[in-house]
Amino acid sequence: MITLEIGENELDIALAATGWPPPLPDPDKATVYGEVFNDSYELKPNITVEIHAYGVSGTYSAITDQNGRYVIENIPPGSYHFQLYTAGGSPCGWRSCDLPVGNATRCNCISTT
Numbered sequence: 001m002i003t004l005e006i007g008e009n010e011l012d013i014a015l016a017a018t019g020w021p022p023p024l025p026d027p028d029k030a031t032v033y034g035e036v037f038n039d040s041y042e043l044k045p046n047i048t049v050e051i052h053a054y055g056v057s058g059t060y061s062a063i064t065d066q067n068g069r070y071v072i073e074n075i076p077p078g079s080y081h082f083q084l085y086t087a088g089g090s091p092c093g094w095r096s097c098d099l100p101v102g103n104a105t106r107c108n109c110i111s112t113t
Contacts, residue, residue, distance in 0.1 A: 022071045022104055030077040030099035034108040035068045036084060043068025044111045047092065048085040053078045077101040084111050
């Protein structure tokens with residue numbers, strides 16, 4: 001038997017059991033997670049999500065799993081440019097997202113492939 005806390009529902013419990021969404025980062029860091037879709041809203045596996053902070057050096061990246069999901073954990077908070085790449089290395093999309101300190105922020109992306 002599962003006991004729900006106030007504000008929880010069965011979906012929250014089921015998602016937590018899969019590790020999705022990811023846990024909160026260290027208090028002085030940020031985490032970004034999301035899904036990559038094509039323009040038909042089909043999930044895209046094996047897409048590299050590379051992020052660059054505006055005005056700060058450093059690049060962080062992840063590759064989407066078989067469900068089109070990615071997670072990049074414990075990064076400095078700030079405003080980031082997201083660039084998507086196919087498995088062959090061709091650019092296939094971009095977007096921007098602000099990542100606040102101490103939060104796990106969902107940032108879904110659209111791939112042109």
